[in-house]
Amino acid sequence: MSQTNLRNLGMLAGAGSAALLAAALTFQQLGYAPCELCILQRWPHLVAAIIGGLIAVLGWKRWLALLGMLAAMAACGIAIYHAGVELQLWQGPQHCSGGVGGLATMSTQDLMAALEKAPVVRCDAVAWSFLGISMAGWNAVCSAGLTGIWAACLRGRKRLGGLA
Template sequence: MLAGAGSAALLAAALTFQSLGYAPCELCILQRWPHLAAAIIAALMAVLGWRRWLALLGLIAAATAFGFAVYHTGVEMKLWLGPQHCSGGVSGLATMSTGDLMAALEKAPVVRCDEISWSLFGISMAGWNAICSAGLTALWAACLRGRKRVAGLA
């Protein structure tokens, strides 16, 4: 339950930042999906009493969120390239007509994945998500390990 609540808290924090005017980029939105899955998994565990596979599914969701957050953090730090359509790149720029260029610019997202819009102690939102997701991954793993121990004792 605590791990699911942690994912719900990260989602709430992301939505709070969004309500404060920090529009999410494509990678920010991608990072939300695994946390949503983990929060739903925890809710199902509480409401329906499903326990057999839920810790494993929660672990997979949190580890996926961690992977997305590390990838996004690397894009922000310019360690590797992000998706071209949200990292400022426009392919075929040299061969585009003025009209095609204007059309591409109008379709381009406003929020870039490779720019940090907010940070705390030098760590971006994606970096904080990676840190929190790593903790949640460890918590889900502990839940899974504890479940195996209890099953082994029965």
Template structure:
């Protein structure tokens, strides 16, 4: 069996967030435009990746591990929210999930202005799935794993990961 130190676990979690960000940019580069919630989900992963890098440079610090945990948990919350919006479990942001309230009372100019501000990609539509799970769903799953890694890192204990 082999073990990872708490510093290595934090660096691995940060690298996981960096990998998720890279995957998001690859999908974007091949034509899958992100919606507003997709963009929001990137920020906590960026923070977690930076925190993992800081841990590589500064060594293990509990405060860094706790910041990584907060970032990963935030990514998990946003991804879960987005996946729920896609599955129609709850409403998403009005401006990102279709529907412009008060259409009948809008002037032509107000309507055109609202349409110009509307996102190109809707938050409540799934653009890609793997095994029936959307990108937001996969982000939630991966973020849950990364949150667990950051929690293990914050506890400051070694974790047995597998056999050699």
């Protein structure tokens, strides 16, 4: 694969993460408030989008492709975790999944303070879905695809027989 093709592949993967960020922000503007895990899923996409921009400016570098792939993998992992919380496959963070740990032993003042700090949006509630898949689920699917694009970008130079 040529340097230009590898550069384009890295820019495509970065643009994919930027598009997922734009979609998340659009849903937020439409009234779908994000939970804590939703926000957490955005950070690796921001990193991957920045790396795609760096590849556009600096050209293809193996280490940038590796970092982009790791960022996409992190986004995918967080999204899978979040989708599993929504599907009740495992527990999410207690403070945003409706946990009642220690509720019986709390004083009224402690309970009120905890309620004031509690996030409005629960991590275990599906706010929107399409074809039976939540936003977190779609993020997992898209992030897995982006991880594959980054992996192809990373492997491409090996075929040329050198490191950059």
